Amino acid sequence: MKLRSVAFNIFAWSIVLMVAFPLFWMLVTSVKPQFELFSRPPTILPKNFTLEHYWGLLSETNFLGYFWNSVVLSTTTTLVVVAIATLGSYSLVRFRYRGRETLAFLVLFTYLLPSVVLILPLYLMLVG
CATH class of the missing domain: 1.10.287 (Helix Hairpins)
Incomplete structure (x- = not known):
């Protein structure tokens, strides 16, 4: 019974991670500077944190x-x-x-x- 519970938890968490990763990526990408957005290879976490995209959203629109x-x-x-x-x-x-x-x-x-x-x-x- 315990093995079945562990297998179910692994399956459930893998589904959660697959659903949550695009949301995480969108949030992390929104705080990357412009030059880091298209860098190769892409970085998971931003090297430089910026809120310039949010400032542009609020000030220009x-x-x-x-x-x-x-x-x-x-x-x-x-x-x-x-x-x-x-x-x-x-x-x-x-x-x-x-x-x-x-x-x-x-x-x-x-x-x-x-x-x-x-x-x-x-x-x-x-x-x-």
């Missing part, structure tokens, strides 16, 4: 404004969706009416569709 717009939009959207979903789910659970089972099936059926399937209909809806 309206990043904070765009970020604030994203925060407001995502928060508002989440609150509206949760409110509507709460009302709809309450209706499906508490009230008895004709078509309730069909409606519940259709709502659950949408979870079977991958989001990629919806890209073309959404595009056509937005263009038209």
Whole structure:
């Protein structure tokens, strides 16, 4: 049993490292100076630490404004969706009416569709 647990832990940690490495690489690369970004061979850790890329992002663009717009939009959207979903789910659970089972099936059926399937209909809806 212990060997099985150790094997599972090794497998799980290898998956975690594969997922986390690109995030680590992105963070480390963001604090490297320009000349070190394309050096051969690439270095894992920066030899010289710099925040010039972040300074350029904040001083040359309206990043904070765009970020604030994203925060407001995502928060508002989440609150509206949760409110509507709460009302709809309450209706499906508490009230008895004709078509309730069909409606519940259709709502659950949408979870079977991958989001990629919806890209073309959404595009056509937005263009038209």
